[in-house]
Amino acid sequence: MRIARFSIDGNVAFGVVEGDTSSATTATEDGPVLDIIKGHPFAEFERSGQRVPLSKVRLLPPVLPNKVVGIGRNYAEHAAELGNAVLDDQGRPEAPVAFFKPSTSVIGTGDPIAYPSFSDEVHHEAELAVVIGRMCREVPRDRVQDVILGYTCANDVTARDVQRREKQWARAKGFDTACPLGPWIETELDPSDLGIMCTVNGEQRQLGRTADMIRSIADLIVHITEAMTLLPGDVVLTGTPAGVGPLSVGDEVAVTIEGIGTLTNKVIKRG
Template identity: 85%
Template structure:
């Protein structure tokens, strides 16, 4: 099931996306409005509205976004970072936060931060948590996941280098586009993930190339903190990250989910 969060006539609701369409053309899709919220038992109302008549919102408003850096070896290498120690063992996952205020939805603008001169795209698979959990055993990881969506871990690369910590570089307003919806019926183990800027391919990889699997990440993160319904885990980006400029249209496409598109604007 694909679950979207949307607004119509000033009201916000969740709906199940029905129908099929060509990439980039959602004109034939409809939403069956959900009674309640998708983090508990719910029913479809049978009340349907064309997707073209609503505004898609971020599919969740997370309490926290927990992101993972350097989870693809080629991406780590392109930034000059090692992902194994001297004995050839994988380094522990590099975990950081993006605040809830960084989240925007499909079609929303990415505001180029005034304190940066080097903005980069990072296409990522995002995991949406479906239930409160802590210290999740590996065999129960699937039970705590609602589904998956597309993400763009937009990064002020010059600020990241200069400040040598990532709070401002990756946590500024609009630095975490999510969407277009949550796909609940998906095997995330080996999906194509790509990023285009103005239609030109910049990133192309597969989730099967992750150094740490989704199970690894949920176990590792939940050892330290309670995850709440709607929380999001970003799983890292493949190689090919590169610059974004004002006026660019950036699109993240993940096999089995769809495409998340945003335009870069000058911050007002």
């Protein structure tokens, strides 16, 4: 099931996406539709039977998270391209590197990424995002799936020069518009081996598979919830494959994940 959050005529709602979404960016009235749901997707809900064409709505970020928890260096080739080790002195995986992106960094598909004035080197990072479906902490490994609502595409936009210069990642990864999410949440998906691709102006930049993650989604949820409570709608970013690179004003960047869809954003100059 694909669940989208959208606005139409000034109203915001959730809906179940029905129909072929492979050409959703150019949808017509005969294309995919949204069956508006009663309530929200973080509890049992009913479909209203009221349908609107996908082409007639504005897709919003599929969730408004209380927090976004990012994981760094979860693909060996990406860690290597930035000169970072992923194994300790005994050859074991190091503990996951976690960071936060604030809720104010979240935007949806079609929304612009505003190039920050304090950076000259902004990079794209295509990632699979996990959407949490219920409040949870200290989640045992065999219950991880119970706390997940579904999955969406993410772009962990990063001011790489700021990240290097400041030695921590709050401003580099937390500036406004630095967390595109979308286009919707896919609730019925095996995330263990999905293709991830990033293109800039139609040119392929990143291509990887979730099977190459150093730490599985279960590992990450267990690790994070040892320390903090995750709330419904919170998002976990699972890391990016190799191939990260620069974005410039005017670029169009797209993140496509197998079984989900495509998240597209254009880069603009910050006003």
